Amino acid sequence: MNALIELKNITKTFDDQQILKGINLKIYENEFLTLLGPSGCGKTTTLRIIAGFDESDGGELLFDGIEISKQPPYKREVNTVFQKYALFPHLNVFDNIAFGLNIKKTEKSVVKQEVEKMLKLVGLSGFEKRDVTSLSGGQQQRVAIARALINKPKVLLLDEPLGALDAKLRKEMQFELKKIQKEVGITFIYVTHDQEEALSMSDTVVVMNDGYIQQIGTPTDVYNEPENRFVAQFIGESNIIEGTMIRDCLVAFDDFEFECVDKGFKENEEIEVVLRPEDIDIVAADKAKLTGTVTSIVFKGVHYEIMVQSKYRQYMIHTTDYHEVGLEVGLAFGPEDIHVMWKMV
Amino acid sequence: MLKKLARISSGLYVALCFAFFYVPIIITMIFSFNSSRSFAKYTGFSLRWYQALINDSEIMAAVGVSVSVALFATAISTVLGTITAIGLSKSRRILKEWILNINNIPIMNPDIVTAIGLMILFTSLKIEKGYITMLLAHICFCTPYVITSVYPKIRELDNNIANAAMDLGATPFQALVKVIVPMIKPGIYAGMLLAFTMSIDDFVISYFVSGNGVENISMIVYNATKRINPTINALSTIVILAIVFAVVVVKLAPKVRSTSWFCALNEKIPKKTRRVFEAVCGVLIFVILLRCGGDAKTLKVYNAGEYIDDSLVTAFEEEYGCKVIYETFDSNESMYTKVMSGEKYDIIIPSDYMIERLAKEKFLQEIDKDRLKNLGNIMPRLMNQPFDPENKYSIPYFWGNVGILYDKTVVKTEDLEAGWEVLRNPAYKDNIYMYNSERDSFMIALKALGYSLNTSDRAELDRAYKWLVEQKERVNPIYMGDEVIDSMIAGNKAMAIVYSGDAAYIMSENENLGFYTPQSGTNLWIDGMVITNECKNDDLAYKWIDFMLEPQNASLNSETVGYSSPVEEAYKEISMTVYADNEAYVPRQDNQNDEFFRYQEPEIKRYCAELWTKVKSQ
Incomplete structure (x- = not known):
């Protein structure tokens, strides 16, 4: 399958600060791809380069195999939903959505039809004459999406579009966005710093940090098999332990050797191990290799978060069972619960 | 009770504010319909000034x-x-x-x-x-x-x-x-x-x-x-009405726009208005280009404001088929600044002492008297004055002196016999306008003391200073500029120091006034036409001077402006007709104590200015 958009070694510097240090990425048709990372990681810059608002310093940007770095934004077949929507306050809902078509001098009757279709898609039928400034955040968001989609772009770029909404509305909109994407059947490139948002909506998650891509994969991949310490820490919570790969499928840490499923490392290579808190079971002290004392227990709603102090470190465990503070316990996990990563340099 | 009081007082406050803003405007509007020239007396409704x-x-x-x-x-x-x-x-x-x-x-x-x-x-x-x-x-x-x-x-x-x-x-x-x-x-x-x-x-x-x-x-x-x-x-009234109209339109516009007939109208308008707008722009640009295009035969004249009958300019243009660029200044000093900044004129009409200064600074052309056929029309008494002996550089335009304009119903004739001292008579305390100008004020004091008004003797100046200080202590005069003209037409004070030409005009508007020139002497002045070194068309410049010396033109000019003409025939005619019995139009010519202002050395000028500031700050 050919990529719809391809970034090859894209770099960008602002005021002597290198924001992008060589981004390589392929984006496919119909894909819901999320750029995920902390603020300042370069995800928004990557998006703006694709949209054409910023120009990269180096590298190639291919759209359908054609270099478009020098194309101005109004010639690109992408549309953007901005963080604070950037609606036009002097126009009403109808004229905001119709803006793109009016610029192209589309026939009035067609415009009317298309706008109505879009309003229906985003659930705002009957809002045509409303002043955009009188709408709620969620409604403005929908107008912004309709305004972009009416141009039938091949790719929709969304820059933290849900950032300004409250938690409940955000959940609703996540669901809705995914639904819209399926309905219109185009590529969405979505920028967020919220890992939950990224995991629940995306087909592909691109984790970025410090101007580099850290990992590209499906949500399950990046969660279960983070490639390095940064990804593991940024997505979900984890116990990260330094250890040694004795050989394929055998890893040593905290004075013990454990069976695992990871292969492909050199013998006795220094590695790091990820143990997700929900993958560790608390058992009787004599039933496990690793032991420790419960130091704290906090109720989190669905589960308890228990901290256990072992000989070398503190482990975090998520479990639905209650264990008293001060109790001596054993920590048990199976070979498939252990994930071995390259050590970050 | 208290609330009511607060409401009334706040209402009053607003009313006062509005009065403060709008009363002057309303007065301007009322007086634009006045049938006479006066700003003080309303003599009846007329559209005369709109026509004018x-x-x-x-x-x-x-x-x-x-x-x-x-x-x-x-x-x-x-x-x-x-x-x-x-x-x-x-x-x-x-x-x-x-x-x-x-x-x-x-x-x-x-x-x-x-x-x-x-x-x-x-x-x-x-x-x-x-x-x-x-x-x-x-x-x-x-x-x-x-x-x-x-x-x-x-x-x-x-x-x-x-x-x-x-x-x-x-x-x-x-x-x-x-x-x-x-x-x-x-x-x-x-x-x-x-x-x-x-x-x-x-x-x-x-x-x-x-x-x-x-x-x-x-x-x-x-x-x-x-x-x-x-x-x-x-003009002000028209501008004000235009503004009121604009404000009303802006206020009403949103309401009107929502009515359906306006919407229908509005849809038709844009293209038309745009075309009209384009046409207007086109015309304006054309006009500007026309203005830029130079005229081959032009004469540039620089004169004091309100100091000519405009029809003379047009008449001159017609007679000689040329264009006159006519500009005005408000004082000799501002004229000097502008001229020194490099602005070029052919003819300027400054006062005596300024003529002397310009001549001294080699700014003026010597006048070839053979080229002026009307030179003989001028009263001989006005020629060969000390500021320009032999009239090498200047030809008189208007002349006059300075005197006391007084209200005959208030000032006693015997008091006037004291000469300038009447200005220090405690009987007229708070009832005198002096001219807010150091030279004119010192002239009065020096003449009252019997000195020359061009003295450079500091002791004499010090005594004049004392005279003025004492005057201030005794009668507390008000120092005023040209507003004195209107104030005296209204008869606000008993006495005022006024130029003879202005006095003639004021007296024609207020018959209670008389004009008195003390025997101890006063300032005689002549404003003269000069040709600058920069003059490009001296033939036209000489024609202009001759034109102004034409008795018919001179009398029309003098009648309009109110100052005394140097042209004998015109002077006689006006003093017998328009300004008959107006003693200010016929300044005396025979008093040996009368003097012209001369160019003042900067050092003396500064000294006087300092003393004058001290007088005013007493």
Whole structure:
């Protein structure tokens, strides 16, 4: 399958600060791809380069195999939903959505039809004459999406579009966005710093940090098999332990050797191990290799978060069972619960 | 109770505020319909001044200049300022801060500094002063106002708003026109309005950067303040009504627009209005180009404001098939400044001491008397005066002296026998206007003491100073400028120091007044026509002088202006007809104590100025 958009070694510097240090990425048709990372990681810059608002310093940007770095934004077949929507306050809902078509001098009757279709898609039928400034955040968001989609772009770029909404509305909109994407059947490139948002909506998650891509994969991949310490820490919570790969499928840490499923490392290579808190079971002290004392227990709603102090470190465990503070316990996990990563340099 | 009181007093306060703002305007409007020239007495309803306004080609031309300069300056500075503001919002912070700070300087700068700066710039670049320089100057001082009012609006915009438009397919220009400009409209309108207001009532800058006879309303009004011309009231009334109309339209517009007939109308209008607008612009540009095109045969005349009968200028143009560029100044000193800044004139009409100064500074041409056939018309007594012996450089234009204008119903004749001392008579305490000018005041004191008014003896000056201080202690006079004319027409005070020509005019409006010149002597003065070194068309210049010495022209001029003509025939005619029995029109010519002002050495001038400041601050 050919990529719809391809970034090859894209770099960008602002005021002597290198924001992008060589981004390589392929984006496919119909894909819901999320750029995920902390603020300042370069995800928004990557998006703006694709949209054409910023120009990269180096590298190639291919759209359908054609270099478009020098194309101005109004010639690109992408549309953007901005963080604070950037609606036009002097126009009403109808004229905001119709803006793109009016610029192209589309026939009035067609415009009317298309706008109505879009309003229906985003659930705002009957809002045509409303002043955009009188709408709620969620409604403005929908107008912004309709305004972009009416141009039938091949790719929709969304820059933290849900950032300004409250938690409940955000959940609703996540669901809705995914639904819209399926309905219109185009590529969405979505920028967020919220890992939950990224995991629940995306087909592909691109984790970025410090101007580099850290990992590209499906949500399950990046969660279960983070490639390095940064990804593991940024997505979900984890116990990260330094250890040694004795050989394929055998890893040593905290004075013990454990069976695992990871292969492909050199013998006795220094590695790091990820143990997700929900993958560790608390058992009787004599039933496990690793032991420790419960130091704290906090109720989190669905589960308890228990901290256990072992000989070398503190482990975090998520479990639905209650264990008293001060109790001596054993920590048990199976070979498939252990994930071995390259050590970050 | 207390509430009621508060309500009444707040109501009263508002009423007073409004009265303070609007009473002067209402008075102006009422007096524009006055049948007489007076500003003090309302003698009946008449449209005389409106007719005069329409017939006054000078004022109508000035209205045209003011309005067209304001429109062009507003349009151009609005576009410039808006573009600059948008550009600034996208530039780097340091650059932005610097430019915004620099932008504030012309706003805070006193106008006079900007004015002189521009004048020097235009002179040094050898750009001929006129309509274009005035327009450039107006654009220059209007643009900062537009930037300051547009910039904050742009900062309010979402950073991505232009990107959003371009993202939706708009080119950068479309994004500007369809999104950015509509969103910052309030700022642009505010800037436009400010620019228009600043431009239309600017005086100082226009005064210094204009030339070649291009004058706006402010310049005309300012130079005319000596003898306030009620036509100005008529003009003011029209302007006020236009503003009221505009305000009403703006207020009503939103209501009217919502009615359906207006909507229907509105849809038809745009193309037509646009065409009309284009046509108007075209005509204006054409007019400007016409103005720029030089006329081969022109004469540039520089005279005091309200100091000529305008019809003479037109008559001269017709007779000799030439164009006269006629400009006015408000004082000899401001004339001197302008001339020294490099502005070129063919004929200037300064006063005696200024003629002496200009001659001394080699600024004037010697007059070849053989080329003037009407020279013999001048009264011999007015020739060969000390400021210009043998009339090498100047030919008299008007003349007169300075005396006491007094209210015959208040001032006793026997009191007047004291001469200038009557001005220190405690019986007239708080009832005297003095001239707020060091030279005129010292003239009175020196003459009262029996000295020459051109003395450079500091002891004499010190004694004159004491005389003035004592006068202030005894009668507490009010020091006034040209407003004295109107105040005396209204009969506000018992006595005033007035120039004879002004006195003649005041007395023609208020019959209770008399004019008295003390025996101990006074200041005789002559304003004369001079030809400058820069004169390009001396043939026309000589013709102008001859034209003014034509008895018929001289008497028309003297009748209109009220000053005494140096042309014997005209003088006799007017003193027997229009100003018969008006002692101010016939200044005495035979008193040995009367003197002309001479050029004062800077050192003495400074000394007098210091003493005068001390007098006033007593």
